[in-house]
Amino acid sequence: MSYAETLEQVGRRASEAKQLAVHVSRGLNDLRRGKKSGLSGRDRFVRHAVLRALATGRHGVSYEDVWRERYRERAATGPATMTAPTWAAELAAVDVGEYLAEGxxxxxxxxxxxxxxxxxxxxxxxxxxxxxxxxDTGGGWVAEGSPIPVxxxxxxxxxxxxxxxxxxxxxxxxxxxxxxxxxxxxxxxxxxxxxxxxxxxxxxxxxxxxxxxxxxxxxxxxxxxxxxxxxxxxxxxxxxxxxxxxxxxxxxxxxxxxxxxxxxxxxxxxxxxxxxxxxxxxxxxxxxxxxxxxxxxxxxxxxxxxxxxxxxxxxxxxPAPIVSGTxxxxxxxxxxxxxxxxxxxxxxxxxxxxxxxxxxxxxxxxx
Structure with missing residues (x-):
């Protein structure tokens, strides 16, 4: 792998991390406002695992690229981003509790x-x-002028x-x-x-x-x-x-x-x-x-x-640690x-x- 390819991969991952941080921030704001949109927790979790699996072993292909290949809508629309609902925003492994509770x-x-x-x-x-x-309870009925139990x-x-x-x-x-x-x-x-x-x-x-x-x-x-x-x-x-x-x-x-x-x-x-x-x-x-x-x-x-x-x-x-030797x-x-x-x-x-x-x-x- 060349030096240029390494820099390109590092740059792509940094960009994905930044976009993911923006998505998480917006998601938290939505939760505070009581909003929730997009796929279910089960769908987000499973889709994230699928995209990770399909991107594995493909040189220069990120799971965001696989998202575009597999899930994007065919109608005319804007490019996929990490912050758009039902697009690459669904790549994050969130709502684990929902995933375990659904299905x-x-x-x-x-x-x-x-x-x-x-x-x-x-x-x-x-x-x-x-x-x-x-x-372990306290208190009780108290007569006029009598002390209250502590x-x-x-x-x-x-x-x-x-x-x-x-x-x-x-x-x-x-x-x-x-x-x-x-x-x-x-x-x-x-x-x-x-x-x-x-x-x-x-x-x-x-x-x-x-x-x-x-x-x-x-x-x-x-x-x-x-x-x-x-x-x-x-x-x-x-x-x-x-x-x-x-x-x-x-x-x-x-x-x-x-x-x-x-x-x-x-x-x-x-x-x-x-x-x-x-x-x-x-x-x-x-x-x-x-x-x-x-x-x-x-x-x-x-x-x-x-x-x-x-x-x-x-x-x-x-499982035991995998080591070389006899x-x-x-x-x-x-x-x-x-x-x-x-x-x-x-x-x-x-x-x-x-x-x-x-x-x-x-x-x-x-x-």
Whole structure:
């Protein structure tokens, strides 16, 4: 690569970064004014990944160039810019929360977060959110001339620290030969499936928090005994009532039930059920988790989407560093260039938390 070509690439990237900054600034102003236009969060996220993938390996071609090739309108119009809605403005990987909440299989985390509180993790290392413990109330009825009770105002706290969920999905080079809608469908399905497998599985399990991940909702929570009634409908009513009672006793107000899709069908026999129900395959059949929805706190951080056709990958669920020498540390490895394949990488920052006593669960239900 010549010196002139290098300067040209640096100049192009600097220009794209400047235009992207302008777009982000205008987008923030629109949000402050309550405006929102253009594509949905799902479409923006997937389209950004597609453009990254299609531009990979094409010398001198940016993903903005691919945008013009693939998505521009055929009618007479102005040139694409990073600030024009539905044009290159949609290249930014924004609205990650919307992406996870939309589509045929929205994440359980995003659906639960919609019923609670969502905060930004941008620039945050550790965030402490106070809450009132259950039954810690003060005040009361006071007779004329009598002193008013004094509340000590003791608080508990939920601690959120950003954690990184990441996935790499591999596609054959045939991906580039498909029509644009097919590419978007494939990328959307692959990324959503991979991310859901990581995030939702951790959300509903019983593992403690670590430097890698947040604590699962069932961590340090003793399961409630399921009903032994032989009538499935009677057992279901008893189980749901017991779980709700645990949430209320812990200071909660509005339970949300998380179940496996096999249990979800049973709710059709409870007409006008008063509380939200979220189904996810991340929960084992027969297990039901109840969460105080308004008390649940979710954190959204940065998102990065990259693509490559030249990297070397260790294809393993617990990958090791790739080094040269004998013996090799990582095996088996894949050369994307040698196998004519493409890898799309997504990195998300997220976290969640809930006050103590606001989660209850049971297993081996009879319905």
């Amino acid at each position: 045929r299989t929205p994440l359980a985390l995003s659906r639960l977060a919609a019923l609670g509180r969502t905060i930004s993790l941008a620039g945050i290392s550790t965030l402490r959110i106070p809450y009132r413990p259950p039954l 509340d000590s105002l003791d608080f508990g706290e939920v601690v959120l620290s950003p954690r990184k969920a990441a996935t790499i999905s591999i596609f054959s080079a045939e991906l580039k030969k498909r029509a644009t809608p097919d590419i978007e469908m494939l990328v959307d399905s692959a990324l959503r499936t991979d991310i859901a497998a990581i995030v939702d599985a951790a959300l509903v399990d019983d593992q403690p928090a670590s430097a890698l991940r947040p604590a699962g909702l069932r961590y340090n929570v003793t399961p409630v005994t399921a009903s032994t009634a032989t009538d499935p409908l009677a057992a279901m009513r008893s189980d749901l009532s017991r779980l709700a009672g645990e949430i209320v006793a812990g200071g909660g107000t509005s339970p949300v039930y998380l179940v496996n899709p096999t249990q979800m069908t049973s709710f059709a026999f409870l007409p006008s059920f008063a509380y939200p129900v979220i189904d996810t395959p991340a929960i084992d059949p027969g297990t039901v988790v109840a969460v105080d929805g308004p008390a649940f706190i979710a954190g959204n951080g940065a998102a990065v989407v990259d693509a490559s056709k030249d990297a070397i990958l260790h294809e393993d669920t617990a 013996p090799a540390t990582a095996s088996p490895t894949r050369s994307l260039w040698q196998t004519d394949t493409l890898a799309v990488r997504v990195i998300l920052e997220t976290s969640w938390g809930i006050p103590a006593g606001r989660v209850a669960w049971m297993e081996a239900v009879k319905w």
